[in-house]
Amino acid sequence: MRPITRRAIIGFALVCLALLALGALPSFLGAGEPYYLTATPTDADGEAVNVTGLSERRYPYLTSAIESASGRSDPYRRGPFGLKESFAHSPFDERDGLVARNPDARRDGGVLVEDGDDRYLVAVSRG
Template sequence: MRRVTRNLFVAIALVVVALLALGALPSYLGSGDPYYLTAEPIETEAPAVDVNNDSAHRYPFLTSALASDEGRSDPYQTDTYGIKESFTHTPFDEVDALTRRLPEAATDSGVRVQYEGTVYRVEVMRP
């Protein structure tokens, strides 16, 4: 193999490794108090987003909050410089996506969802 070809393969491999590292690194960044997505059961006749068929891959914070005995998702920590939010999925993204699906379900601080016959108020909270 020629030296130029070998150098090209090494350069491509380094670029691929660097891109993979940039994709994985932001999820490990975090500082300050964590944010949680909370799901509190409420009694209401107001419109709510039906989330019975939504997957944990699309809404990991919502599904963990609904499955939790405390009604609280896994923690999410922001980073100091705001880089992480550009590369990772956040609880804020989930509330925004649910609000776009059914704008009438929006509340002042979150969104109403219906899961297994119960309506929940879902909000992003800090402890």
């Protein structure tokens, strides 16, 4: 094998390993207080985002918050240097996704959503 071909293959392998590490690394970078997506039952009127048919793969924090007895999702911890937010899905992404679906559903404390006949005020809370 020619030296230039060997270097190219080694360089390609290192880039692949670095990308794999960046994909796995965010879960190990969690630091600080946890953030939760909370779903508080409410009787508020007005525009709401219909979340009845949303995929739990796309909205795992929202789904776990609505289904849990406490109304809180699994914890999410931010990364120490801002790296984790670039590579990992967060409750902040889900909140922003809900607002993008219906900007009129935004409230002071979060986003108004409806799941079937139930209405929730969904917000990101700390600790």
